[in-house]
Structures are given as C-alpha cells and as structure tokens.
Amino acid sequence: MAQVRTGRRALLAAPLLGAPALARAQSPLAGRPVTIIVPSPAGGGTDFSARLIQEPLGRALGTSVVVENRPGGNDVIGLNAVLNARPDGHTLLMGYCGTMAGRPATNSIGTIDPMRDFTPIGQVSDTPQxxxxxxxxxxxxxxxxxxxxxxxxxxxxxxxxxxxxxxxxxxxxxxxxxxxxxxxxxxxxxxxxxxxxxxxxxxxxxxxxxxxxxxxxxxxxxxxxxxxxxxxxxxxxxxxxxxxxxxxxxxNVWFALYAPRGVPAEVNAHLTARLNEVLALPALRARAFEAGALVSPLSPADISTRLVRETAAWREVVRAGNITLN
Structure with missing residues (x-):
C-alpha cells in the first residue's frame, strides 16, 4: 500500500505564525472580520484550502478571518452569498475549479458567470487528483x-x-x-x-x-x-x-481566493499581497504538503486566463460526450 511521505512532520510542530511584518494594523480591512465563503460542505478540498489560510491571513490583514460553509444548489447558495454581500473585501469566496470552470461548462449555476461576477485574488493550491x-x-x-x-x-x-x-x-x-x-x-x-x-x-x-x-x-x-x-x-x-x-x-484541482465584483482595486491588491506572503510561510506549505496539497501561487491575471481556457475545454468535454445532467 502506497504511503504519504511524512518527512516534513517536524515542520508541523511550528505554529503558523508569520514574521511580525504579517501583522498590519494599517490594513484597510482591519477592525472588522473577513469571511471566506466555502460553497460546499465541510470536509472537502475547498474547505481545507480556506482553513489552511484562515489564521495566517487574519494575522496578515490585522483582523480575524471566519470560514463559513454555505453548501447547496450546485454551489449557487454560496456564490450568491458572496455576490449579495457588500463589495468591500470583507466577504470573499474560496473558489474551486469545478465551481468556477466546470459548473459553467454544464450550465448548472444559472446566470452566474464566474469570469464576470468575481475578481481573482490569488491561487492557493494546484494539485493532481x-x-x-x-x-x-x-x-x-x-x-x-x-x-x-x-x-x-x-x-x-x-x-x-x-x-x-x-x-x-x-x-x-x-x-x-x-x-x-x-x-x-x-x-x-x-x-x-x-x-x-x-x-x-x-x-x-x-x-x-x-x-x-x-x-x-x-x-x-x-x-x-x-x-x-x-x-x-x-x-x-x-x-x-x-x-x-x-x-x-x-x-489538476486548483483552489483560488476570489472577491465579488465591485470591490475597490486597492483592496483587492492588498488582499493579493497579503495572501502571497501567507502562502510563502514554510509551516503553511508543510501543512498543505502533509495533506497532499501543493501550494502554488498564481497571479490574478493568470487565474483569469486559466479560467477562460479551462471553461472552454470542459465545454468541449460535455459536447463530445453528449453529457446529460442527472
């Protein structure tokens, strides 16, 4: 039976505390909690990705980060929770490639268009299944x-x-x-x-x-x-x-942090910078690796390009297979 390599266990004993530079009282989001909506139940990869960054991102932003699972309706309930929130950066989405590219390819999320309705902040991980x-x-x-x-x-x-x-x-x-x-x-x-x-x-x-x-x-x-x-x-x-x-x-399965449309560009840029700092933390990367996830930062522009490419590719799979949704 194959075993997961556990040579990095020692790193996991260290707390996910970043350098003092991660705590930024001047953060435009300080003072009010930031909520990351997970549009699926607890226990899956999307939930894992959100909880992986939860504590260190809160320290980096100078506030608390709350992870909230809002499953249902082929992820539509969670997506709408983000879209209906005030666009100020305090409500974010942990996006999963199936949600952002696969569901649009199968027309299973109604009128929601991830490329139009959400702004990528940064990719968290990119891992083979x-x-x-x-x-x-x-x-x-x-x-x-x-x-x-x-x-x-x-x-x-x-x-x-x-x-x-x-x-x-x-x-x-x-x-x-x-x-x-x-x-x-x-x-x-x-x-x-x-x-x-x-x-x-x-x-x-x-x-x-x-x-x-x-x-x-x-x-x-x-x-x-x-x-x-x-x-x-x-x-x-x-x-x-x-x-x-x-x-x-x-x-490959990827997970990325998104903001709803309408969040000020400077707030999105601040979130991107802080997320990238968090993803560079050795203890966080070791925790992800231990679980089998590979931390893989990607810029907002590259995420958008990938989303366009993969949505088109999955639509071709649906067409070629004459897939009927059941």
Missing part, C-alpha cells in the same frame, strides 16, 4: 481498472459532488480517453460521497488528496493513480496517469 476505488474492485492500478470497466460496460459507478464538479467532468474525460462506460452518481458533497464509496455502494472516485489521504493510508480506499504526467511528490509509490497509458490527462 487521486483516482481511488473501493478495495473490493479487482484492480490495483488505473490500467487494471480500465480493463475491468471495459469488461462491464455501464455496470460500474463513479461518484461526484454534483454536476460540473471535477469529479464529474474528470471522470467523463477519463471515460472518453480510456473508452469505458460508467454511470454517474452525483452527491451533495464530499462527505456523503466518501461514505458511500467506503461502503462499496459506488466503485470509483477522484478528488484532491486532502480528504482521501487518510482513507488510502488505512486501506479503506485503494489509490489507482494520480491525474498527471508526473508522480505526486508526496505519493511517490502511486503511478501517474501517463505511466499507465493516458498522457496529458490534465485533471
């Missing part, structure tokens, strides 16, 4: 799973956190690339999904490493592959998709 299966499935790697699925067209099921999530569209891309047929079973969040996966009610799932790492370690789930051309540095024993005959299966 883990492909996992229930241990009862007779496959120890992705190649064996594909062979197993080809022998049972339409019989195997895969779980997702809803239409347009990376679990959904990533599995559809895998189906197209590998020539297999699986049935989509959408759930309302990561917690429900994993419960049914552990119970064997669904056979296949993909997600960012943080919610899956402990389940792979203790054998309740089996890791088949990581969704990249290179092996994950924290999972050196798990082969990449490219090694198993699926090169360029670009299914």
């Amino acid at each position: 883990l492909f996992v299966t229930h241990p009862s499935v007779p496959a120890t790697n992705l190649r064996e799973f594909i062979t197993h699925a080809k022998q049972r067209p339409g019989e195997l099921t895969y779980a997702s956190a809803g239409n347009g999530s990376m679990h959904h569209l990533g599995a559809e891309l895998l189906k197209q690339r590998a020539g297999i047929d699986m049935l989509h079973i959408p759930y309302r969040g990561t917690g429900e999904t994993i419960s049914d996966l552990i119970a064997g009610r669904v056979q296949f799932y993909m997600n960012s490493p943080p919610p899956l790492a402990p389940l792979v370690r203790d054998g309740r789930l089996r890791a088949l592959s990581v969704s990249s051309n290179e092996r994950h540095p924290g999972w050196p024993d798990i082969p990449s998709a490219a090694e198993q005959g699926l090169p360029d299966l670009d299914l």
Whole structure:
C-alpha cells in the first residue's frame, strides 16, 4: 500500500505564525472580520484550502478571518452569498475549479458567470487528483481498472459532488480517453460521497488528496493513480496517469481566493499581497504538503486566463460526450 511521505512532520510542530511584518494594523480591512465563503460542505478540498489560510491571513490583514460553509444548489447558495454581500473585501469566496470552470461548462449555476461576477485574488493550491476505488474492485492500478470497466460496460459507478464538479467532468474525460462506460452518481458533497464509496455502494472516485489521504493510508480506499504526467511528490509509490497509458490527462484541482465584483482595486491588491506572503510561510506549505496539497501561487491575471481556457475545454468535454445532467 502506497504511503504519504511524512518527512516534513517536524515542520508541523511550528505554529503558523508569520514574521511580525504579517501583522498590519494599517490594513484597510482591519477592525472588522473577513469571511471566506466555502460553497460546499465541510470536509472537502475547498474547505481545507480556506482553513489552511484562515489564521495566517487574519494575522496578515490585522483582523480575524471566519470560514463559513454555505453548501447547496450546485454551489449557487454560496456564490450568491458572496455576490449579495457588500463589495468591500470583507466577504470573499474560496473558489474551486469545478465551481468556477466546470459548473459553467454544464450550465448548472444559472446566470452566474464566474469570469464576470468575481475578481481573482490569488491561487492557493494546484494539485493532481487521486483516482481511488473501493478495495473490493479487482484492480490495483488505473490500467487494471480500465480493463475491468471495459469488461462491464455501464455496470460500474463513479461518484461526484454534483454536476460540473471535477469529479464529474474528470471522470467523463477519463471515460472518453480510456473508452469505458460508467454511470454517474452525483452527491451533495464530499462527505456523503466518501461514505458511500467506503461502503462499496459506488466503485470509483477522484478528488484532491486532502480528504482521501487518510482513507488510502488505512486501506479503506485503494489509490489507482494520480491525474498527471508526473508522480505526486508526496505519493511517490502511486503511478501517474501517463505511466499507465493516458498522457496529458490534465485533471489538476486548483483552489483560488476570489472577491465579488465591485470591490475597490486597492483592496483587492492588498488582499493579493497579503495572501502571497501567507502562502510563502514554510509551516503553511508543510501543512498543505502533509495533506497532499501543493501550494502554488498564481497571479490574478493568470487565474483569469486559466479560467477562460479551462471553461472552454470542459465545454468541449460535455459536447463530445453528449453529457446529460442527472
């Protein structure tokens, strides 16, 4: 059984305290709490990313940061909570690539347009997904799973956190690339999904490493592959998709902090600068790595470019697969 590399555990003993420069009484946001809305239930990668930066970002901004889970409606409830807040920088969104690019590609968030309605502050992490299966499935790697699925067209099921999530569209891309047929079973969040996966009610799932790492370690789930051309540095024993005959299966999961439209540019710039300082903290990066997440700052402009590119790519996956939302 592959194990997560734990050589950086010693760093985790250090508190996530930054240098005194991180505390800025002159911050334009000091004096009132900043709320980061997570439009999904607790326990998933979006929630992990928000809580990863919560305390150090609060110190950097000179105020407290609160993480609030507002799940429901294919993330629409959480998105609207941010859009309906006063645009002053005190209400932010932890955006997930499935929310910001995947759901628009499936037209599952109504009239909300992430490219128009939100302003990127900075990317927090960018990590390959883990492909996992229930241990009862007779496959120890992705190649064996594909062979197993080809022998049972339409019989195997895969779980997702809803239409347009990376679990959904990533599995559809895998189906197209590998020539297999699986049935989509959408759930309302990561917690429900994993419960049914552990119970064997669904056979296949993909997600960012943080919610899956402990389940792979203790054998309740089996890791088949990581969704990249290179092996994950924290999972050196798990082969990449490219090694198993699926090169360029670009299914990285990224999380980025966003502000709603209308926040003053100087406030957004201040948030970007403080976030970048926080993401450079060694203890924070070690905490992320221990969970399987790779901290990867990206500028607001580059996030916008990526969002345009990935939304178009996922729309092509939907079109090519004639995907019907269930």
